[in-house]
Amino acid sequence: xxxxxxPEKLLSxxxxxxxxxxxxxxxxxxxxLFWYVQYSRQRLQLLLRHISRESIKGFTADLNKGETSFHLxxxxxxxxxxxxxxxxxxxYGGATNKLIFGTGTLLAVQP
Amino acid sequence: SQTIHQWPATLVQPVGSPLSLECTVEGTSNPNLYWYRQAxxxxxxxxxxSVGIGQISSEVPQNLSASRPQDRQFILSSKKxxxxxxxxxLCAWRIAGGWSPLHFGNGTRLTVT
Numbered sequence: 001x002x003x004x005x006x007p008e009k010l011l012s013x014x015x016x017x018x019x020x021x022x023x024x025x026x027x028x029x030x031x032x033l034f035w036y037v038q039y040s041r042q043r044l045q046l047l048l049r050h051i052s053r054e055s056i057k058g059f060t061a062d063l064n065k066g067e068t069s070f071h072l073x074x075x076x077x078x079x080x081x082x083x084x085x086x087x088x089x090x091x092y093g094g095a096t097n098k099l100i101f102g103t104g105t106l107l108a109v110q111p
Numbered sequence: 112s113q114t115i116h117q118w119p120a121t122l123v124q125p126v127g128s129p130l131s132l133e134c135t136v137e138g139t140s141n142p143n144l145y146w147y148r149q150a151x152x153x154x155x156x157x158x159x160x161s162v163g164i165g166q167i168s169s170e171v172p173q174n175l176s177a178s179r180p181q182d183r184q185f186i187l188s189s190k191k192x193x194x195x196x197x198x199x200x201l202c203a204w205r206i207a208g209g210w211s212p213l214h215f216g217n218g219t220r221l222t223v224t
Binding site: 006034036043044045046049086088098099100101102103104 | 145147149153154155157160170201205212213214215216217218
């Protein structure tokens with residue numbers, strides 16, 4: 001079954017500390033993986049996708065197929081990073097058009 | 112540029128009343144359209160998706176239904192609301208084909224009393 005697991009409901013760190021939001025997936029094929037973010041009073045929006053291999057707002061995420069993980073990392077957290085983060089999986093293949101989301105992790109960056 | 116509109120922003124309805132939430136997309140043709148429900152601790156649950164006019168796929172059995180009467184219009188409905196239908200509903204679209212990301216609306220907070 002296709003599944004995305006985010007084991008932490010809440011992650012609290014201090015400003016300037018490193019951040020790692022965990023995401024593991026279950027899928028037998030080649031997935032496309034995304035991180036979405038929802039800041040307070042804003043709509044859910046795309047943060048980054050693994051295929052782009054880019055850094056957005058200082059965040060990076062590397063797809064590890066061996067560990068079936070796509071953890072989101074940032075070396076120095078900022079208060080404005082506080083938000084709800086969702087990891088999402090798009091299974092490869094034309095038969096499906098679904099994105100499967102994890103349960104989300106609330107990141108709270110303390111001053 | 113493409114935009115997505117979802118309304119109403121909030122809705123309070125009594126149990127047993129009907130529901131109609133509307134979502135429209137501008138600036139693109141033949142998008143894939145989605146209805147999600149966002150619940151605390153349960154993340155984003157896909158309810159329905161559509162790849163074309165009149166084509167609806169249901170992900171979970173429930174008291175809700177969806178329709179796509181026009182290319183860029185997606186409607187979430189219920190004939191009789193249940194208390195358990197309360198939640199935050201999100202409409203989203205993406206470009207058909209490939210691995211394009213989802214673009215979400217602002218959501219509707221539905222409270223069934």
